[in-house]
Amino acid sequence: MTLRVLLLGGAAILPLAAATPAFAAETLGETAPASDAAAPADQTTSVGTGQSDNDTIVVTARRRAETAQDVPLAISVVGGDHIDATGAFNVGRLQQLTPTLQFTSSNPRNTSVNIRGLGAPLGLTNDGIEQGVGIYVDDVYMARVASSTFDFLDVKQIEVLRGPQGTLNGKNTTAGAINITSRQPSFDTEGRVELSGGNYGFFQGKAAVNTPLSDTVAVRLAGSLTRRDGTITNVTSKLKVNSQDNLGLRGQILWKPSNGVEFTLAADYSHQNPTCCTQVYVRVGATQRPLNRQYDALAAAQNYAVPSTNPFDRVTDVDTPLRAKNDIGGVSLRAKIDTGIGTITSVTAWRYWDWDPSNDRDFLGLPITSKSQNPSHQDQYSQELRLSGETGKLGYTLGAFGFYQKIRTLGLQQQGSAASRWLIAPSNALSRDPTVLDGLTANNDINFKNTSAAIFGKFIYKLTDSFSIQPGFRLNYDKKDGSYNSVVTDGAGNLVVFESDAAGKSLNSARERAQLAVLAPQSFKANFSDWNFSGDVTAAWDVTRDIHLYATYAKSFKTGGINLNGVPADAVTGVPLLDLATIKPESVNHYEVGIKTQFLDRKLTFNLSAFRTDIGNYQAQVSNFAVGLIRGYLANADKARSQGFEFDASFRPSERFNIYGNGAYTDAKFVKFTNAPCPPELSGGSAQPLDANGVPTGPTAPAGTPGISPSQCDISGSRLPGVSKWAFSYGAEGNVPVTLFGKEGQAYVGFDGSYRSSWSSNASPSAYTNVDGYALTNFRAGFRTEKGIDVYGWVRNAFDVNYFDQLAVASGSTGLIVGNVGDPRTFGGTVKLTF
Template sequence: MSRVTLLAGAAPLALLALSAPAFAADAAAATAADEATAPAAERTSVGTGQSDVDDIVVTARRRQETAQDVPLAISVVGGDHIDSTGSFNVGRLQQLTPTLQFYSSNPRNTSVNIRGLGAPLGLTNDGIEQGVGIYVDDVYMARVASSTFDFLDVKQIEVLRGPQGTLYGKNTTAGAINITTRQPTFTPEGRAEISVGNLGFMQAKAALSGPLTDTLAARIAVSSTRRDGTILNVATGQKVNEQDNLGIRAQLLFQPNDGVAFTLAGDFSKQNPRCCVQIYARTGSTQRALNRQYAALAASLGYSVPSTNAFDRLTDVDVPLQAKNKIGGVSLRGKIDTGIGTITSITAWRFWDWNPSNDRDFLGLPITTKSNNPSKQNQYTQELRLSGETGRLGYVLGAFGFYQTIRTSGVQQQGAAASKWLIRPSDALSKDPSVLNGLTATNDISLKNTSAAVFGQLTFKVTDAFKIQPGFRVNYDKKVGDYNSVVTNGAGQLVVFKTAAQGGNTAREKAQLAVLAPQQFNVRFSDWNFSYDATASYDVARDIHAYATYAHTFKSGGVNLNGVPADTAGVPILSLATVKPETVNHYEAGIKTQFWDRKATFNVSIFRTEIENYQAQVSNYTVGALRGYLANADKVRTQGVEFDFSARPSERFNVYGNGAYTDATYRKFTNAPCPPELSGGTQNVDANGNLIGTPGAAGTPGAISPLSCDISGQRLPGVSKWSFSYGAEANVPAKLFGTDGQAYLGFDGNYRSSFSSNPSPSAYTWIDGYALSNFRLGYRTDNGFDIYGWVRNAFDVNYYEQLAVASGSTGLIVGQPGDPRTWGVTFKASF
């Protein structure tokens, strides 16, 4: 069945929901017409609570409210501030929101976390759900890859911290990113922006909106970004890790009267950069035999990396790089005001096509010559909500349906240097390149993912100052997965495990199977769960609001679609093919204040989140048998304190500062994978599966390695204990070419303390803390003209976005250097 046919079949659900007669909306409820036709009051909000207007209007609780009235921890960033700081995707947005973490080695291997929770740091597994929901105009984005694209015509972004499942019909156990785009208007308006900078940076954006008839308005927006890569491949002379993005979004608004509105939206984005590579960062000693660690292996092949300093930004990878990425879809959103509230229906279809080419040995050696997992994904969603208010009772009730199909056709192939690099040097087979050269695993992976939920939230006004807000969600999930990996040798012959009755495997075949092992299994998972929360809020005074929340929620269970461990005969251990749901207990309290005649805002929250059966990414350090799989850690906890401050003492100056202390640790994880310094050694077991001998000290060549490690009490990956964002802008009246305006100087900075970049903390993968500073200097007028120069990472700080452990227990650590200093100029105009 075609994508269009399925969407057409779903769309009538929205039309049916909106066909009731229209009535005057309750005065307390926000109408669809208000949302659709309200002027795009461009907020240059700088962290929570600051904007060019007195109040920031958000839709975090599925209705229009001011950010200060919402009893939850929320950060709001306006479209203008997103543009002026160059925060054109989620990766850059984290510099403005301290509790947001973003890690991406390529679009598919991307993690977006809040307070250290959301998705495992490391290789993506299609069989697991993300814990941070990403929504664009109420449409759920199932794959985190959508967050790697440029924001397109964004009005504002709300980062909701903590579980949100009772208002968002799909897993949002860590929080949600709610992106609102600029809507079609019945008043003609347009905007254009172009930026040029060093590294060949060019970015252009444009949007045009206006009426087609008295009841029909349209809006179209386009965006294009190009930039040279920051890393030079000395083998080819090409710069890699470049940017090459193009996006378009079109919307039609039909508004026959003030109580009814339909918005049909379509978008398409593509990326085609020469990307993505991680480069030599350092080496560390493992427990592998010394002649099988990086230095000895490289010397045996007469190889050396172009530079042992990653910030020289050099590589010599010998596999062509590509990260072709397409994403898009169509949605129909309808709203109607009735006598019982506002009915909202969102019908959507989304697709994602991913076509990569990677060099997974990270070196200029033909060890792994192919490691690619092209994937095609489709999702269909239908959401129906009723929201309103009557007397002292406010309510949101909803239902959500989700269906997703994924088909991945992967390949991994070894090259001419693989035998010497991967086979024990004392084995004569290591000197025969043909043993592993051309050894290929061809993977066929599929997933069907079905989910349905009903959810709701009530608000009881016990008094004018005191409110109680309970919520619930009933959720059903079903996943059906298939994994099939076929291995062939360089001559195209099948490589399989043979029983004793079949004569067993030859030494040559055993060497091949130790690198790439065939595997086939089918896996099914289904489960019901019930989530609930309760929030109490109290208005201490007009501008002082306190709240407390308890939430009990779940993240759906999953299936392992990167392969699972196998026994000595190569039989998959199917008990590891499914992953249990996470159980989340969350506690939070906060206070929101405004003072100085509402010229200043200060909000603070404290939180504690406990998760049982935490879904952790597990990586074994064999070469290719497994890329990584999922397992459940017994218990994880994150707790901390967050604050948001902003002040605008006058129209000439504003300042903000946001910060977070986050203590995120494994409370109990006794069978975790060991870090590289405790891996690669001998592991003999007795008949009961117990290790024979005593494990050696970390980094001792030839020692016995433990089967697993107890990392209870250690830090979760990817989260800093301390993180801050801060900035200010000052302006003075000025006149240019006879036009009155403002000259302004702005600064934005952020700081992150050190964090672990490996699922099991390793001495080799800690990333040092760093601070980044960005400046802009410009001139703008009241009629929409703006020109400014900018410099980002002004002090050219060297920092890593991510460190990773290369497979094989050789001790090789690769890294992803953050952007160096960049600078340029931006021209903006609007009417």
């Protein structure tokens, strides 16, 4: 099966659809209804509030329309109105509503989204790897998390699916999936406008309008604009940094030539251009480098002091202009045809992503790394065909998926006038010559091509009216080709290259060796290809109308990849270690049991699930803490595991009050990782000797003490980065009927909160990068009518809690720890009109 065959197959549906009469045969359903008017009220399951006691939540988690309580998998559904009310307007803020979701980002390209602690290595940017959490917008797969960092636009609901979803939701969704469904065009004239303003210069405007153009054609247009001043002051540039400046546009055209036949053409564009992104000084931790090469001594030698050692003073002095220009967009065509054997769906899509950054990678007001930027462009093409239906006791979804991705990244790193004194040992006279490293530049050219094709299926066989067996499969092929080429020049523009004799002895001068220790040229090509077969089976028992039990086993894979940030190389010859250029696929065995219940005439919902996921060849980040360019790469840990339990609960005793609470306990750890990177307190010293077999030997210095550093560390049993053991989200809302300005409506007060316990923010657990737990609380109060007006005030992070979104270890083993500080207290008001 090739991508061309799938694309031709999708195109072939178009003339067929126009000529195919609709059949009255009822199927199991396929995707969400095209019209919001035909769908249930915009509400959430266990997250947020609804508009009536009888709301039923329809989800498309299994590529068919089903009620959330009937789907035998762990799923959280967040409605669009609740997203708006809580200010959760992107994936980063969504994690405050769904406790099993983890989101970390130092900039859009360096973003990770995990579920249950699994998905992608924390804090590693690499063009040649893939995510374990699939993100979909209206059935279109987003290959990179960076290309999904847009503001939510005219969203109807978001489904967060936990656990492997590969038999229906993408080739690598070993950890879960996020399905974002926008409001669809309909044949009703309606619109909505929302304006918000707040402190820090916050302004957000949203608008959407839907109108029929004829009896068969309808159009829906939506847009959003978000702006906010930065929450960090740069005392060098006098600018507020880490700001928000986002524009989003979407247009959809629905053509429904006959009953049971419809086409939806959609196009979207998102532009982000904030003054962003920087991390601030947090602390200094002792490493094993000589004391005169650790942060305190290096800073003193240049009479340098950060503007504040308290990160929550929210000041920085970085001296490189910051830029995070991000353009995202695409076009998709979805065709649906109801036939006598089911519903055929074709989804054809093209998407692009342009990334144009400028960063200060030394995080300080010294010109050490004067430029660090990796502009990147991605194009992706996808085609999916599905057939969903049922016959007798058998329901089915069968499909094929084709995908092609091309990425080009042109990176640049340049050292500044303070680099020699910071990066060269003070005992070396060259450290006092700024020209050695000033202007030293690495130009990196990274190319990546990714081709994938799959066939998949999911079946539901009813053994009885209340008991069913639901197997699924996916046969997947992946092929990846990548190249990495880094060219290094000195300040005068001369090439800096490795030179050695036949015996492997360096012929480079002392000056060149000092330069090569900071930025090293490297060039290699690598490829990966593999077939894999995924499968799952679920047993589902409807004990009563309102009590549902399920048990699932899934065998899944996350495809292998290519390290395209550069790999370690021979220190004398510069020859890259090509056995580290590719990464093996992850092998996943997943077990889950759950119960979904409703009581008190469905006013009370309580769902509980327990899971265990075992991962072989876990793709983990490795950092060599080198002075120069290579900051991290991927390697395979022997085994990792995530296990725990989750609950979702909501109670709506009357239309005047509702309350919800969700929680998760996640025990995610490395079961076996004996050759892991060492944490900063065990890094930076002299190299540990190796015996004749290459095995490390001899004593090493204690943590934080200068001396010999271990070449690798055994972190078996330690927790995975990025995930808290305990996480909760909760909230409530109450209202009373009132008449205000002649309008009958409701006055309401609501709150939403979230809590997560401490978590590790480094590939190997470190005392320096452990993020303390925190709780965030949001309040809102306002007045709304049944249709037309909603006016409310809000305060987020109401108690002004100081917390970190992420901590990171600066390169060079100097002991410098930097971090992304979370948003302070913000407040404002919103006016929403619907018509």
